[in-house]
Amino acid sequence: MKITLNNIEKVFQELLFQEDTDQDKKITKEDKGPKRFVLIDEKTKVEKVITGTYHLSNLLQELALLREQKVNELDLSHVEEAPVERISRKIREDYWDELTRTIDKKGLAQILEDEKTANEVPTLYVSAKDEVGVSYFKDLEKDFKNFKVAVLPKDYSVDYVDTLNTKPGILALALEQKVYSLQGVPFVVPGGRFNEMYGWDSYFIGVGLLIDGQMEKAMAIAENFKYQIIHYGKILNANRSYYLTRTQPPLYSSLLVSVMKDRKVSREWLKKHLETVILEYNTVWMVQGNRLTPTGLNRYKADGVGMPFEVEPGHFDDILAPYATKYNLPIREFEKQYLSRSIVDDELDLYFVHDRSMRESGHDTTNRLINTCANLNSVDINSFLYKYEKDISYLIKNYFEDSFQAEGTTYTSQDWGNKATFRKNKINELCWNEAAGMYFDYDFVNKKQFTFEAATTFFPLWAGLCDENQAKKLVEIALPQFIQSGGITGSTKASIAGVPEDVPQRQWDYPFGWAPHQMLLWEGLINYGYLDKAQEMIYRWLWLITKNAVEYNGTIPEKFNLETSSHKVFAEYGNVGIEFDYISKEGFGWVNASYQYGLQILNDDFKTQLNSLTLPEDLFKV
Incomplete structure (x- = not known):
């Protein structure tokens, strides 16, 4: 049903005046208005009464859109839409597009206005290896009044990267030839204040894009991964100059496996990417003394000296x-x-x-x-690399007749299977703790397990490297220690019990919950046949997202406080995705993805319960 409102601005302001009592440009459960607003159809003069925080906040959002579009017909079905359907629809139809960026003539203006661009003259750095990119962006200098292109040497040193800290900038990403011009290969940013492509965020975002039928954008993520490896030597923490010494968790192969489920993707496309995955594996992860350690397992090991540039004064x-x-x-x-x-x-x-x-x-x-x-030798990095080895083995066997050449070496599926078997045995030897029923990071310097209880203990479930006994212990012994109403926390409460009170609260520890931890857990539970437990854990997280969106004007944040089941996070960097006026237009990348992924698996009965915001405590034992 649609109604006509001749004076949208008047209705909009009346709604705000009546219901937004704290004047934060949102209608939330904390506002003290009557929670009842009357609309009058200008054509029929029929009244329509909107009641309750959720529907009034929907009305505010829809009116905000009508103001922008300069139209006066309100679709009441969007105001009265069930929460689950509304959140999912907004992600599918709006949020992915709002989060999409390109680095090209069309997209540069938005990126150069970024609040983190500290230079007096915003600078774009382009690799000298990318001759087409250098030429294209140099030509653009004359089209922008306050813009500079700087060329990175083909082989730059860590010391050279340090010199860029006084003149930081964005790093170029891939270009593609379209019919009339070169255009930037699109990428999807996490949300909020971000205008750069983040490494592991992008994989989870890719999962959401694939579910929502946006194959081209998911493939574009892989293209930009490939570009970064070729031109910057690694998949970057993010494409800014001060991240050139730092990579991120490796999930490139997982994205390729997901993309290749679409049978229309060519073998030639996969070939180029598989070559680059293997290049990254060999040159980023398997260099002894850098990220490869004497145990045969890996570590995270960024280059550079001193304080990381991006952290604001006072953080340390x-x-x-x-x-x-x-x-x-x-x-x-x-x-x-x-x-x-x-x-x-x-x-x-x-x-x-x-x-x-x-x-x-x-x-x-x-x-x-x-x-x-x-x-x-952390559980997370070695689980990711085990998955790399298994994925590469799978792709060679299923798409290249068990023989694949990269960097002058011919590989078979068995070659990569052997690498995976070695890593699996080493992880279980050094990281598995039978008594605790958990995986712990292994301190290879002091030759002992580091028994901090973190959600990364479930990554081996996702990677498929546990045996049935280990999976059972993880589910029955470890998992209950992490569960809160809204999902799993980044660590157990016990793990941070000894942390001094004057130390800052860390955002990846208890009591905070993050989308990637949930998504990897769900897939791991499904891998080992714990389907009912997977349904429970999906419900918990989607309930939390839905509850906060219903109560807080559609807010979808970066992370949650699971102790309070709230987006109100006061640790370290606060929260992203909560600052907006009238309408949330983008959500947050991997939380959006987790919602779409979870809904794809969740059964219909639980979806009905989600719409009524039935508490997890009423459905499951905590």
Whole structure:
């Protein structure tokens, strides 16, 4: 049913005045209005009464859209839409497009206005290896008044990257030839304040895109992965100059396997990407002394020295304070001199080796990895690389008649199967703890397990490297220690019990919950036949997303506090995806993806329960 509202602006302002009592440009459960608003159809003069926080916030969102579109016909079906259907529809029809960027003539303006562009003249860095890109972007300099293109050397050093910290910028991504011009290969940003392509976010986003039928965008993620490996030597933490020394969790092969489920994708497309996956595996992960350790397992190990550039002043005050005292300097002055390398302190430098490596892991930050990351054969990185080895074996066997050439070497499926078997045995030897029923990171420097209880203990379920006994213990012993009403926390409460109170609360630890942990857990449970438990865990997370969207004007944030079942997070960096006026237009990338992925698996009875916001406690034992 549609109704005509001749003066949209008047209705919009009346609704805000009446219902947005805290004046935050949203209608939420915290507003104290009457929660009842009357609409009058200008054509029929029939009244329509809208009641309750959820429907009033939907009305606000729909009116905001009508204002933008300059139309006056309101579709009441969107105002009265059931929560699950509305959230999923908005993700499918709107959010992916809102999060899509390109680095080209059309897309540069938005990217150059980014709040994190610190240069007086916004700078785009292009690899000298990309001759077409250098020529294209140099030509664009004249089209933008305040824009500079800088060319990265073909073989740049860590020391060279350090020199860019005083003139940071965005890194170019892939271009493709269209009918009339070169255009940027699109990428999907996480959300909120981000205008760059993030490594492991992009895989989970790709899963959501594939579910929602956006194959071209999912394939574009793979194209930009390939471009980064060829031109920057790795899949970057993100495409900014200060991330050139840092990669992210490897999920490229998983994306390829997902894409290839569509039989229309060519074998030639896969061939180019499989070559690049193998190149990345050999040159990024399997170089002894860097990310490969003497145990035969891997670690995260970023390059660079000192504080990571992207962190705002004050973030490391608890770490820097003793050193400021040591050098008899005010903390801001010490920070300034340490950043400029006027002061060099080996002990502090070592701390930041671990910190940079932790940021490479994607888990920035967690007490699991602080001041220890580069010493750990972590469960997460080795699960990801086991999956690489299994995926490459699968792709060679199923698409290339069991023989594939890359970098002058001919590989068979069995070659990669052997690598996977070796890694699986080593992980189980060094990381599995039978008594605890968990996988722990292995400290190869001190030759012992680091028994911090983290959600990464479930990654072997996802990778498929556990035996049935290990899977049973993970589900029956480990999992209950992580479960809250809305899903699993990043760590157990017990794991952070000994952390001093004056230390900052870490966003990847208890009580916070993140989409990638949930999604990998769900797939792992399904892998081992724990289908009922998978349904439960999916329901818990989707209930949390739905509840917050219903109560808070459609908010879909980066992460949640699972102790309070809320998007209100006050640890470290706060939360992303919660700052908007009137209408959330983009959600948050991997949370959007988790919603679509979960709905694809969740049974119809649970979907009905979701729409009524039935509490998980009423359906499952916590």
